[in-house]
Amino acid sequence: MKKATQCVQAGYTPGKGEPRQIPIIQSTTFKYENSEQMGRLFDLEDNGYFYTRLQNPTNDMVAARIAALEGGVGAMLTSSGQAANFFACFNICECGGHIVSTAGIYGGTFNLLGTTLKKMGIDVTFVDQEASDEVLENAFRPNTKLVFTEMLSNPGVRVLDVERFAKLAHSHGVPLIVDNTFPTPVNCRPFEWGADIVTHSTTKYMDGHGVQVGGVLVDSGNFNWDEHADKFPGLTQPDPSYHGLTYTKKFGKLAYITKATSQLMRDLGSIQSPQNAFYLGLGLQSLDVRMERHCSNARKVAAFLDECPAIKWVMYPDLPSDPDHALQQKYLPNGSCGVMAFAVNGDRAYANRFIDSLKLITIETHVADCYSCILHPASHTHRQLSDEQLLEAGISPELIRLSIGLEDVDDIIGDLRQALGV
Numbered sequence: 001m002k003k004a005t006q007c008v009q010a011g012y013t014p015g016k017g018e019p020r021q022i023p024i025i026q027s028t029t030f031k032y033e034n035s036e037q038m039g040r041l042f043d044l045e046d047n048g049y050f051y052t053r054l055q056n057p058t059n060d061m062v063a064a065r066i067a068a069l070e071g072g073v074g075a076m077l078t079s080s081g082q083a084a085n086f087f088a089c090f091n092i093c094e095c096g097g098h099i100v101s102t103a104g105i106y107g108g109t110f111n112l113l114g115t116t117l118k119k120m121g122i123d124v125t126f127v128d129q130e131a132s133d134e135v136l137e138n139a140f141r142p143n144t145k146l147v148f149t150e151m152l153s154n155p156g157v158r159v160l161d162v163e164r165f166a167k168l169a170h171s172h173g174v175p176l177i178v179d180n181t182f183p184t185p186v187n188c189r190p191f192e193w194g195a196d197i198v199t200h201s202t203t204k205y206m207d208g209h210g211v212q213v214g215g216v217l218v219d220s221g222n223f224n225w226d227e228h229a230d231k232f233p234g235l236t237q238p239d240p241s242y243h244g245l246t247y248t249k250k251f252g253k254l255a256y257i258t259k260a261t262s263q264l265m266r267d268l269g270s271i272q273s274p275q276n277a278f279y280l281g282l283g284l285q286s287l288d289v290r291m292e293r294h295c296s297n298a299r300k301v302a303a304f305l306d307e308c309p310a311i312k313w314v315m316y317p318d319l320p321s322d323p324d325h326a327l328q329q330k331y332l333p334n335g336s337c338g339v340m341a342f343a344v345n346g347d348r349a350y351a352n353r354f355i356d357s358l359k360l361i362t363i364e365t366h367v368a369d370c371y372s373c374i375l376h377p378a379s380h381t382h383r384q385l386s387d388e389q390l391l392e393a394g395i396s397p398e399l400i401r402l403s404i405g406l407e408d409v410d411d412i413i414g415d416l417r418q419a420l421g422v
């Protein structure tokens with residue numbers, strides 16, 4: 001199946017007389033005939049559902065659609081993108097472990113890694129994704145368990161040289177985890193370039209309509225955990241909470257995603273509700289069509305801003321003048337996403353007056369859905385950071401993030417024109 005077909009049909013093939021659309025299985029529990037059957041489920045000897053905190057059929061059908069789109073062997077839906085990134089790391093990195101992460105990542109993930117994981121005894125070294133090989137090499141330690149990064153950074157919209165980062169991670173015997181929220185698998189499949197695990201905030205383009213918060217964790221099945229068994233005892237040594245079962249022995253390529261589901265989700269319980277999974281499944285059906293429109297609208301808006309005298313600079317990888325244009329052409333040839341960053345000619349007060357004058361484009365902490373929206377990270381999402389900390393995170397204090405929705409592009413540009421007075 002091609003991507004557009006996968007968006008509509010992957011993950012669910014109804015049989016005779018069954019619902020055409022993925023049904024919502026709104027049930028906590030599932031019935032079995034005898035205790036032997038139930039016991040086999042608890043031993044992970046049989047596939048099946050017993051409690052929605054671990055797995056639910058609606059969730060699994062939608063997760064299978066996303067796994068197909070990303071080209072992975074399995075996926076698990078989570079209650080939010082934050083939960084997906086936490087599970088992605090914590091599944092293989094525990095107290096005493098260390099993570100190498102790019103610095104310009106989403107503020108929520110930056111806090112998760114830099115503040116909360118630190119409290120759990122996990123150290124993080126943040127690196128500039130454009131740093132030299134030498135600087136990147138020096139970030140690794142003997143206890144490094146993974147490299148974390150974003151395919152397109154939020155809010156800077158920088159393109160990751162994913163092939164370079166995959167090689168770097170693999171040369172240190174650890175997997176590369178890529179948050180692919182902004183490109184979506186329609187515009188880039190990081191597994192094709194060597195990434196091992198992919199995460200998404202499905203709250204963004206995948207849902208696309210601003211109706212549900214959710215996340216997903218996708219496993220390529222490609223990382224050979226047994227080759228680096230001493231680094232990943234959680235996957236390669238017996239799990240006492242499942243009678244000494246060893247994930248890599250029992251599940252092979254599905255070891256990582258099975259552990260995430262049967263151990264972490266069991267114990268931490270951050271599952272997406274079946275109702276939300278249903279909305280996500282609906283959103284995915286038009287993802288291919290929507291991404292094309294988000295990108296074509298955004299290209300026109302970026303070209304307008306690029307030529308507008310009231311604008312100081314624009315960062316949008318699809319612009320030929322963008323420093324990451326060559327990377328965009330390589331990894332995201334059909335377009336990057338609908339999000340761009342820019343600065344106006346003027347101080348913070350002028351920037352805020354401009355934002356307040358917009359009528360169609362709304363001020364929102366959200367991005368990447370059908371509504372055009374705008375945000376000034378230094379005044380909003382990142383206001384707890386000093387200007388120096390912002391710059392360290394690769395975010396200029398003057399940066400304005402603009403997310404282009406599905407409205408008619410002439411209306412979007414018209415609104416920018418009236419607010420800029422040009």
Ligand SMILES: *Cc1c(COP(=O)(O)O)cnc(C)c1O
Pocket residue numbers: 080081082083085106108109150154179181182200201202203204213214215
């Ligand atoms: C929004 C976002 C997240 C966090 O997702 P939530 O669904 O809000 O928890 C993580 N990564 C990226 C790139 C995001 O844009």
